[in-house]
Amino acid sequence: MASPANTIAFFGLGVMGYPMALNLRTKMENDKTLLICDVSEDAINRFKKDTEGRGVVESVGNGFEAAQAADVVLSMLPDGPVVEKVYLDESTGVLAGVAAAAKQSPVRKLIVECGTIQSDSIDKVAKATKDLAQTLDNDSVLDFADAPVSGGPMGAQDGTLAFMVGSDKPDTVFPEVKAVLSHMGKADSIFLCGAVGAGTAFKVINNYLSAITSLAASEALNIGVKLGLDPRKLTDVINASGGQCWVTSKSSPVPGVQANVPSSRNYEGGFRIELCKKVLGMGTELAKRAGARTVLDGPTMAAFEEVAADERYKGKDARVVYKWLNESPR
Numbered sequence: 001m002a003s004p005a006n007t008i009a010f011f012g013l014g015v016m017g018y019p020m021a022l023n024l025r026t027k028m029e030n031d032k033t034l035l036i037c038d039v040s041e042d043a044i045n046r047f048k049k050d051t052e053g054r055g056v057v058e059s060v061g062n063g064f065e066a067a068q069a070a071d072v073v074l075s076m077l078p079d080g081p082v083v084e085k086v087y088l089d090e091s092t093g094v095l096a097g098v099a100a101a102a103k104q105s106p107v108r109k110l111i112v113e114c115g116t117i118q119s120d121s122i123d124k125v126a127k128a129t130k131d132l133a134q135t136l137d138n139d140s141v142l143d144f145a146d147a148p149v150s151g152g153p154m155g156a157q158d159g160t161l162a163f164m165v166g167s168d169k170p171d172t173v174f175p176e177v178k179a180v181l182s183h184m185g186k187a188d189s190i191f192l193c194g195a196v197g198a199g200t201a202f203k204v205i206n207n208y209l210s211a212i213t214s215l216a217a218s219e220a221l222n223i224g225v226k227l228g229l230d231p232r233k234l235t236d237v238i239n240a241s242g243g244q245c246w247v248t249s250k251s252s253p254v255p256g257v258q259a260n261v262p263s264s265r266n267y268e269g270g271f272r273i274e275l276c277k278k279v280l281g282m283g284t285e286l287a288k289r290a291g292a293r294t295v296l297d298g299p300t301m302a303a304f305e306e307v308a309a310d311e312r313y314k315g316k317d318a319r320v321v322y323k324w325l326n327e328s329p330r
Contacts (some may be wrong), residue, residue, distance in 0.1 A: 002056065005100075005108075008180070009035040009066035009073045011086055012115070013043040015269075016149065017076035019156040020114070020184045022050060024074075027159075027183040030055045035070055037062065061086060067097025067109065072180060076114045076149075080121030083113060087125045095132050098142055106139035112177055114163070116203050116279055117147045119286065120135025122166075126196045139278040143173045145312035146182060146196055148203035152251070152271055154260070165192050165201035165208070199284060210246065210285025211276050211318065212296050215303055217247040217320035221254050225326065232257050253322030262317035277304040 008028065010021045013036060022152045033056040038044055044059050046151045051057050051133045060066045063086045066073055073094055078084050087094045094111060101107050101110060111129060113122065118177045127225045129144035151161040163181045170192055178190045219241065224234045236247050251270065254259045262270030283295045307313045316323075 002031070004069060005073040006031060007033040007035060007072075009037065009060065009070035010077035011037045011063070011066070011073070012077045013038040013040065013047055014076065014078065015153050016156045018043065018047065019153065019192040020149075020161070021047065023156075023159040024180075024183045025051045025054050025057060032056075033058060033070075035060045035066055037066060039281060042180050050184070052213040053093050059255075060314035062092035063089070063094035064092045064100070067094045068101045071109055073109070073111045073195075074114060074180065075112070077117070078115065080118040082126060083115065083117050083121050084179050085318035086114075089142075089145070093196055094130055098133060099136075101137050104130060106137055107247065108141045110143045110173070110176060110180075111142075112147050112151050112180070113144075116175035116207060116282070117146075117200060119197060119200055119204070122146050122197055122200050140143050143169060144174060144196060144280065145177050145188075147177060147234065148199055149185070150203065150206055151223055153183070153269055155235070156184070159184055160189075163191065164190035164199040164202040165190065166194055166196045167192065168202075204279065204282045204286050205269055207276075208286075208297070211280040211283070211304070212300050213245045213247050214253070214276065214306065214318050216322050217243075217245060218253045221248075221252075222322060223324045225254065227276075253319035255323075260281055260323065261271060263319050267313075267316035267320040273304060273308045273313060273318045273320055277301065277308055280304065 013021060035058050036044060036047055037060050048057050054246060069176045074084060098109050108158055117251045127142050129142060133142040145165055145167040147163045149161045149163055155161045159183055163185050165177055172193050181190050214263060221231055225231055235248055235252055235257050236246055252260045253263050255263045262268060279299060280301055287294045303321060305322055313320045313324055
């Protein structure tokens with residue numbers, strides 16, 4: 001096995017994590033090892049098959065093993081409880097592995113979580129990381145950064161994701177984080193947003209806006225379709241005018257307007273309505289913490305809840321709200 005300095009560990013081979021890890025392995029130096037970990041053995045086996053000939057890929061069972069074998073640990077995990085389990089479990093967690101490795105020799109470990117995770121969980125991992133770092137030998141270094149992504153499954157596949165990074169060491173740690181993340185995203189779209197936790201706040205605010213514009217764009221385009229207007233031409237006009245947004249330009253909710261987007265695949269393979277509802281709720285909670293008044297989140301959440309509860313739309317991309325609107329009476 002390669003040395004920890006030449007090894008990166010990646011947790012979470014889901015809809016986003018799988019293509020992210022594929023790009024990471026493809027663009028890493030061939031003499032480096034990629035360790036993967038996921039609850040699905042099928043995903044692990046499929047990943048190994050898909051990366052044959054691209055460099056060394058091995059699997060590990062938990063965070064403890066990963067932290068001992070790799071100096072960089074990346075994760076793309078679904079929610080706060082899973083993040084806390086992977087990093088903070090006293091027996092199998094990443095931080096326990098770091099502590100064990102540090103007892104043998106000085107360590108230099110970097111931990112980066114890329115999922116859209118509740119701020120409370122990010123804060124817990126950040127605090128636990130900082131507390132452990134203070135107990136390590138002076139020759140050891142342990143850093144944590146949050147780096148949630150934007151760009152969806154298509155961006156993950158294309159390696160064009162944007163990353164919003166929170167780091168307490170902008171001059172030393174952020175360049176290292178950026179170098180690793182550039183294998184999975186565009187270098188000019190990897191943003192230092194502030195201290196640890198700022199990346200998550202940026203992402204939640206971005207998703208809050210994206211969720212609301214998904215409904216707004218769907219309503220606007222549905223009006224046009226109900227009037228008998230050409231949705232392609234309407235989309236072109238919107239994208240050249242003041243109504244342009246990511247939804248209309250990159251992921252039209254109207255089937256057939258744009259190729260290779262979820263709406264043209266029966267709303268499969270995108271950002272699921274249930275997840276969109278979740279991140280909208282995270283935005284509302286963040287607003288409450290900030291003491292910021294909001295207006296549009298309430299009616300948008302009510303719409304998403306109705307859509308997500310309908311068997312016809314469950315599990316579909318969030319832009320399925322257009323189909324719901326189109327098929328609903330006034």
